[in-house]
Amino acid sequence: MGQRLLLARPAAGRARPDPARRHPDRSRCLRGARVTAPRALYRAVTLVGAAHPGALAVEGDRIAWVGADADADAWADGATEVHHLPGVLLTPGFVDAHVHLGMTGQALRGLDLSGARSRVEVLERFAAHVATSTETVVHGQGWDDTDWSDGTLTGADLDRVAGERATYLARVDGHSAVVSAAMVAQVSGLRDADGWGGDGRVERHAHHLVRRHLATTTGPAHREAMIGAALRSAAAAGIVSVHENAAPDISPLDDVTLVRGLREAEVLPEVVTYWGARGAYDEARAYGVAGLAGDLNLDGSLGSRTAALHAPYDDNPSSSGHLYLDADEVAEHVVGCTRAGLQAGFHVIGDRASTVFVEGLRSARDVLGTDTIRAARHRVEHLEMPSGAELELMAQLGVTASVQPSFDAAWGGRTGMYAARVGRARAQRMNPFAAMQAIGVPLALGSDAPVTAFAPWGAIEAAMHPRNGGTGLTLAQALHAHTAGGWHAARVDDAGVLEAGAAAHLAFWEVPEDADAIEAAVGGHARCVRTVVGGRAAFDTTSTDA
Incomplete structure (x- = not known):
């Protein structure tokens, strides 16, 4: 697979483009009528590798043009919306190539055990959660016992806190967990499964049995x-x-x-x-x-x-x-x-x-x-x-x-x-x-x-x-x-770059003023302010000028 540096390099001093000449037919046919695709123009943005502010036009779900902001006036005519975003870093939107959506949502809205420095700290967080949770099964995610000095979690620990409530606390890697006695009682054959630890720890087939059961407990x-x-x-x-x-x-x-x-x-x-x-x-x-x-x-x-x-x-x-x-x-x-x-x-x-x-x-x-x-x-x-x-x-x-x-x-x-x-x-x-x-x-x-x-x-x-x-x-x-x-x-070849004709999947990043934008982003100092999927905003904290 050939690699392109994904960001446009607008050329300073280039003549302003004539949109009609560069894109002679920006309209699309809809049931016999000519319908112009909505156009959004993003101005004064920072593009990686560019010496001067850049701009990008989107028509429908495609990038129509990308270049220097000095050349963008012709694209403002007829734009449905114009966003002036001085100093905001514009990149192709990111692709996360490996996620688990349901589990991620559960972790975001449930008991987060990441960063706990000891077994005691996990149990303290667990107890606070149990006191307010109305879940049928108490879920927790993210504990990591690698550096704990007070031992690892057991089912007996969970029973002392949660009593008869079914509980599932997954290790950070998602390949093992600790479950309560009430959970064990709900999962047929668990004690005889490969990977049952005898102390509430489940991995391999035993863990798979528990997770399959969990899928039946939520609608x-x-x-x-x-x-x-x-x-x-x-x-x-x-x-x-x-x-x-x-x-x-x-x-x-x-x-x-x-x-x-x-x-x-x-x-x-x-x-x-x-x-x-x-x-x-x-x-x-x-x-x-x-x-x-x-x-x-x-x-x-x-x-x-x-x-x-x-x-x-x-x-x-x-x-x-x-x-x-x-x-x-x-x-x-x-x-x-x-x-x-x-x-x-x-x-x-x-x-x-x-x-x-x-x-x-x-x-x-x-x-x-x-x-x-x-x-x-x-x-x-x-x-x-x-x-x-x-x-x-x-x-x-x-x-x-x-x-x-x-x-x-x-x-x-x-x-x-x-x-x-x-x-x-x-x-x-x-x-x-x-x-x-x-x-x-x-x-x-x-x-x-x-x-x-x-x-x-x-x-x-x-x-x-x-x-x-x-x-x-x-x-x-x-x-x-x-x-x-x-x-x-994912076998898609027309996305992930900032060039005319590519899918309009974009991300906009606020970075500290006077900072090198890309250094700030890599250093963890960029905040996403707008995400565009197929030309439409999926996340937005910016304002529109038109």
Whole structure:
């Protein structure tokens, strides 16, 4: 995939454009009548790489023109609305290539346990929440026991606080949780399932059973509210599209219908849905999902010690994690999806899972050929511990790596969770974004919300400055991966850039006065003030002049 620096470079001193000459027919035909598409003009904005203020015109759902503000007067004539935004940074809207909308909405509106520094602090927050909550099942999300000195959570802890109320508190990575005795009683077969810890801890199949049960405890109205909250939060963060990584163990497939209803009722980010299930071709066609991909898990997570490793965990030498699929199953899925015109994809974190994934890809290539596999644009999620040889094959086959730089920001470094789990030597080689880029693996950035927050500039910064001290992506590469790269991952090729004819998916950022706009944004000092999806505002705090 060729990379373009995504932002326009208006040329100083160029003659003002004649809109009629540059775009001889700006109208569209509607039932035989000529109807001019509504035009919005954004003036005096800052464009990355431009020496002077820029401007951009939108007609309908497309960018009509982008250039220097000095050349914009001709585009103001007939504009439906004009926005003067001096000093505001304009970028393509971001794409978050890996989210879980229902879970994110639940985390936003429920019990947030992120940042808790001890088991005691979690229980204090939990008790305060229980005292006011009317939930049928008490949900909490985000605890991380990596650095706690007072032990980890148990079901008995929850019972002492919540009594007979069913409770589910998910670890930050979403691959394990602690549940109360009342919850255990509701889930048939839980105590006999693989991954039941005996102390209220659930992972692997036991965790899947609990999550499937949770989906039955809330109705469509509740789930719609959670999904809507997540999409509005994404829009407020400058995100114009999200890739929903749904799966039978995560959320009901009917959420696809809820998403469509929400987007028909209001302007929200576009949603590309993946369903992480093997062989579900009929469901994929019926619901119109983009692929049987996303969180179709080859393994688990490092934080929960369920990611599949070649060598044991440093902090638990009795375990090397868990594989859920073998190479033959990977190959069968890739071949089936390719023939069905769907994207295939997998959740892959540990190095052993990466090896199995690539073995399966190689077998699928031997059946279908390189060109056929490459044209399908399959994808892999996370990919934290690949080898160079494995990346070479992924690049040859055009497989997009949907990665989360904020994972490295949260858990990387010499003393972070990754180093604790797998040792410094292995941790040092993790998340090699620059190597992926150099080898030619297409990149798309995301958050895995609610695991990490909707914070695209934070992801850009993390991709540019890895905590292991190695080489990161350049600014242009990171911006591309979080915009055009996300669209490419969804097989969309006319979005993610600021140029005439591209889809009008835009984000506007307020930065400190007299600051370098892009440095301020990467440094965490930009505030989204307007997000435009398909030419329409999904989030707005600005004013209109016309």
